[in-house]
Amino acid sequence: MPTLESPEVALLDRSDSAVEALPDFTSESYKDSYSRINAIVIEGEKEAHDNYMAIGTLIPEEADELKKLARMEMKHMKGFTACGKNLAVTPDMPFAKEFFSPLHNNFQEALAQGNLTTCFLIQAILIEAFAISAYNVYIRVADPFAKKITEGVVQDEYLHLNYGQEWLKANLQSCKEELIKANKVNLPIIRSMLDQVASDAAALHMDKEELMEEFMIAYQDSLNEMGLDNREIARMALAAVV
Amino acid sequence: MFGLIGHSTSFKDARIKAMELGFDHIAEGDLDVWCSAPPQLVEHVQIVSPSGKSIEGAYIDSCFVPEMLGRFKTARRKVLNAMELAQKKGINITALGGFTSIIFENFNLLQHKQIRNTTLEWERFTTGNTHTAWVICRQLEINAPSIGIDPKQAKVAVVGATGDIGSAVCRWLSKRTGVAELFLVARQKQPLLDLQKELGGGQILGLDEALASADVVVWVASMPRTLEIDSSKLRNPCLMIDGGYPKNLDGKVSGKGVHVLKGGIVEFFNDIGWSMMELAAMEKPQRQMFACFAEAMLLEFENCHTNFSWGRNNITLEKMDFIGKASVRNGFSTLNLNKVFQVAAA
Numbered sequence: 001m002p003t004l005e006s007p008e009v010a011l012l013d014r015s016d017s018a019v020e021a022l023p024d025f026t027s028e029s030y031k032d033s034y035s036r037i038n039a040i041v042i043e044g045e046k047e048a049h050d051n052y053m054a055i056g057t058l059i060p061e062e063a064d065e066l067k068k069l070a071r072m073e074m075k076h077m078k079g080f081t082a083c084g085k086n087l088a089v090t091p092d093m094p095f096a097k098e099f100f101s102p103l104h105n106n107f108q109e110a111l112a113q114g115n116l117t118t119c120f121l122i123q124a125i126l127i128e129a130f131a132i133s134a135y136n137v138y139i140r141v142a143d144p145f146a147k148k149i150t151e152g153v154v155q156d157e158y159l160h161l162n163y164g165q166e167w168l169k170a171n172l173q174s175c176k177e178e179l180i181k182a183n184k185v186n187l188p189i190i191r192s193m194l195d196q197v198a199s200d201a202a203a204l205h206m207d208k209e210e211l212m213e214e215f216m217i218a219y220q221d222s223l224n225e226m227g228l229d230n231r232e233i234a235r236m237a238l239a240a241v242v
Numbered sequence: 243m244f245g246l247i248g249h250s251t252s253f254k255d256a257r258i259k260a261m262e263l264g265f266d267h268i269a270e271g272d273l274d275v276w277c278s279a280p281p282q283l284v285e286h287v288q289i290v291s292p293s294g295k296s297i298e299g300a301y302i303d304s305c306f307v308p309e310m311l312g313r314f315k316t317a318r319r320k321v322l323n324a325m326e327l328a329q330k331k332g333i334n335i336t337a338l339g340g341f342t343s344i345i346f347e348n349f350n351l352l353q354h355k356q357i358r359n360t361t362l363e364w365e366r367f368t369t370g371n372t373h374t375a376w377v378i379c380r381q382l383e384i385n386a387p388s389i390g391i392d393p394k395q396a397k398v399a400v401v402g403a404t405g406d407i408g409s410a411v412c413r414w415l416s417k418r419t420g421v422a423e424l425f426l427v428a429r430q431k432q433p434l435l436d437l438q439k440e441l442g443g444g445q446i447l448g449l450d451e452a453l454a455s456a457d458v459v460v461w462v463a464s465m466p467r468t469l470e471i472d473s474s475k476l477r478n479p480c481l482m483i484d485g486g487y488p489k490n491l492d493g494k495v496s497g498k499g500v501h502v503l504k505g506g507i508v509e510f511f512n513d514i515g516w517s518m519m520e521l522a523a524m525e526k527p528q529r530q531m532f533a534c535f536a537e538a539m540l541l542e543f544e545n546c547h548t549n550f551s552w553g554r555n556n557i558t559l560e561k562m563d564f565i566g567k568a569s570v571r572n573g574f575s576t577l578n579l580n581k582v583f584q585v586a587a588a
Contacts, residue, residue, distance in 0.1 A: 136358050158359060212278035213319065217358075220280050221330075230282070231264040238267035 023205045025087055025143045033203035035092045038084040040197065043096035044131055045077035048160070051107055051123040058116050069160055076153045083146040099196065102189045103127065110182070117168065117175040118182040124164020125222050126190050132157050133214030134206075141205040161222055169226040180236060187239040190215070216240070244299040244542035245328045245336030246535045247281075248518065249306040249320075251488060256307045268305070277316045279305040281324040283331060287516045289539060292573045297542045301518045302328055304342060308488070311341070314349070321345045326357040329366055334547045336367050337538035340487055343369040344464070347406075347554065364549050368541065370534025371551040373569060374506040375410035376562040377533040377576050378485045381505055382458055383419055385579045389479045389501050391457045399425040399456035401449065402463030404433035407485065407506075409440075410557035411460055416441050417559060425452040428463075450475075460505065461486045473497035481579075503579050506533045511573035530577065540568040 023030050052070040056063035084091050103122055110118035135154040139147055168175060194215070198208040216237065223233045250256035253273060260269035268279045285301040304324035310316050321342050328336040338346055345351070346369075355362050386393050398415055402408040403426040415421045424444040428434050434446045453459060454475050462485040471494050478499030484491035485505030492502045509529045519527035534551075541550055550565070551557065 155359070207315070209274065209277045209316065210319065213280060213323070214358075216278060217280040217323065230284070234265045234267050238270075240267070 022141060023203070029203055031087060031089050033200035034084070034087060034089045036095050036200050037197065037204060038080060038089055039091035039093050039096035040099055041080045041134070042077055042084070042091055043093065043100055044127065045073045045080060047100055047104060048123060048127060048131075049073040049077065051119070051127075054107075054111050055116070055119050055123065058111070058114060058119065065163075069163060072156050072160070076156065079149040079153060083149055086145045087143065099193065103186065103193075106186055106189070115178065115182070117171070117178040118186075120164045120168055121179055121182045122186055124160060125168070125219065126186055128157055128161040128164065129215055129218035129222060130190055130193070132161065132218045133211055136214050137206045137210050138204070161218065165222045165225050172227050183236050184239050187236070191240045243331075243333050244297060244538040245331070245333035246299065246301045246339055246518070246538060247304055247321075247324045247328060247336055247342050248301065248339040248535070249304050249308075249341065251308065251523065253307045253309045256305075273307075273309060276305055276307060277310065277313065281305055281320070281327045283327060285516055285518055287514060289510070289514055290512070291543055291571075292511060293571075295543055295572075297539065299539065299542070300328075300331060300333060301516065302336075306341065306345075308341060317341075317345050318349050318351060318354070321349075322351060322354055322357050322362075325362055325367060326360045329360060329362060334366060335538050335541045335550075337370040337535050338367060339370070339532055339535055343371070343534070344487070364552065365547070366549070367552070368534075368537055368549050369406070369551040370532070370537035371406045372410065372557050372561050373537035373540065373551070373565045374485065374533040375407045375414065375557055376566045376569070377508055378407070378411055378460060378462070378483055378505045379414040379419065379562075380566070381483055381503060381576050381578065382415070382460065382481070384576060385501075385503055386458055386481050388579060389481060389499075391479060391481060393419050393421055393458075395422050396457040397421075397423040397425065397455055398458045398460065399427055399447070399452035400460045400462065401427045401452070402461065402486065403444075404428040404430065404437050405462060406551075406554050406557065408460075408462040409437055409555050410562065411462060411485075412437060412441055412444065413557075413559060414562060416443060421458075425456060427452045457481065458483070461491055462505070464488070469494065471495050473500055476500055501579055504577055507531070507577035508533050508536045508569065508574045509577060510536075511575070536569065536574055537565060540565060540572055540574075543572045544568050
């Protein structure tokens with residue numbers, strides 16, 4: 001209950017209107033950063049499409065369901081391509097391919113060895129949580145056209161996160177060890193992807209701190225839903241910090 | 243189920259607690275890591291009332307620390323994310339503790355109802371201010387006589403009089419306790435004039451003047467760090483009830499006849515098997531807690547799942563009566579000077 005001339009309290013009195021201003025979507029610096037962020041999003045959706053199709057080859061009984069998820073990712077890719085066109089931005093696809101290559105390679109390796117748990121962790125938990133966090137932050141600062149598209153996409157992504165989470169939950173006893181091992185290898189990659197994209201994201205008024213927090217919320221929720229306890233989650237999340 | 247949203251009193255304490263709880267990834271991180279840390283549901287607790295009614299609750303640490311007060315967007319996210327977590331966990335009524343309710347009100351978080359895919363339902367949350375205000379008033383009524391001050395003869399200064407808790411305290415002291423004189427101290431003039439009109443009395447005074455004349459001082463404002471109080475100018479005896487947050491009045495005043503009491507603190511009649519009140523430096527952490535937290539428990543005990551304390555200046559005497567009776571009925575008493583806990587029967 002603050003009153004009087006408290007310096008702590010004075011900080012609490014700040015109006016949020018100035019802090020919340022949207023970026024200038026037409027500026028060159030915005031478009032330059034958008035060319036990379038937009039490419040990452042497009043590439044991420046394409047990667048997701050390919051990964052779900054690939055996972056379907058490991059569990060043929062689920063292939064139809066996975067095809068459905070893959071089709072949704074394709075639809076998202078088209079939506080985000082339209083976002084770039086709308087701002088007259090050409091996405092920097094070579095940059096995005098390089099950006100995703102460590103995760104892409106790890107997924108391909110796990111796929112070749114039939115390590116389904118690792119495949120699910122990379123695609124359905126880490127990439128989906130990364131996408132959800134980025135989209136949730138982006139929605140708050142996007143241009144009206146992209147905002148509408150992203151709002152539709154994010155609802156679908158929660159379904160995808162849920163799909164992988166349900167599979168891992170059902171198989172937790174047999175896959176826990178592999179899950180923890182794969183997490184230790186791949187979570188730091190997510191962290192480094194966030195670091196790489198931080199300055200471009202900042203140009204779009206997306207804070208790195210907020211992106212990281214959103215990611216950790218989606219990631220933690222997902223592991224919690226799978227049946228891991230607080231201490232196990234804390235140990236897994238440690239890989240993002242050290 | 244009831245919920246409590248709290249936070250550590252400092253970054254240093256927060257790291258120690260996180261380490262104890264096994265949240266090493268956060269404990270080892272710097273302030274930036276904490277700014278990105280999600281809220282944590284750290285403890286489940288079961289509480290049984292004197293009549294044998296059992297309720298369950300959860301403590302959520304928002305991962306906010308006071309060092310983040312200067313980071314406007316961070317502080318806002320911490321509060322909203324903790325509220326979202328409470329709602330996602332299906333908690334019926336959750337109290338916003340410590341700086342959480344202050345941030346909620348001052349940042350006008352009512353306009354942020356949509357958090358990701360969750361639409362916050364305000365009826366699931368309470369500031370707990372009604373119970374806090376009632377407890378502070380009862381603390382005055384019980385403790386002033388014990389140091390030789392008759393409440394009905396007393397001059398009482400309320401510092402932070404126009405706030406949510408302050409205005410409720412003024413209402414009670416003027417209509418129920420019937421104090422001899424009420425001094426209203428606050429920063430802004432117009433709300434003071436409005437309050438004076440509503441009360442039909444009370445004297446608007448500056449802080450120094452009020453302190454020099456008051457037998458009892460009720461602080462319900464956050465204390466500016468730089469504020470210094472000249473204890474020699476206080477009356478003897480003088481009862482000071484520190485109802486603000488954080489509670490730091492005892493470090494600022496001392497002297498003959500000056501009695502400082504932590505305001506808005508209650509004690510449960512039995513031990514509660516939790517560890518979280520150690521964070522708030524309670525003398526008896528197994529039983530003592532902030533009255534705002536206890537309000538969530540009371541609302542759960544009474545099956546009153548509504549945002550009982552919400553918005554500013556909505557605390558009526560009737561609401562204070564309701565929560566006061568529930569408080570006594572369900573085994574809570576007020577923190578008192580002589581450390582002998584008396585049932586705070588109204």
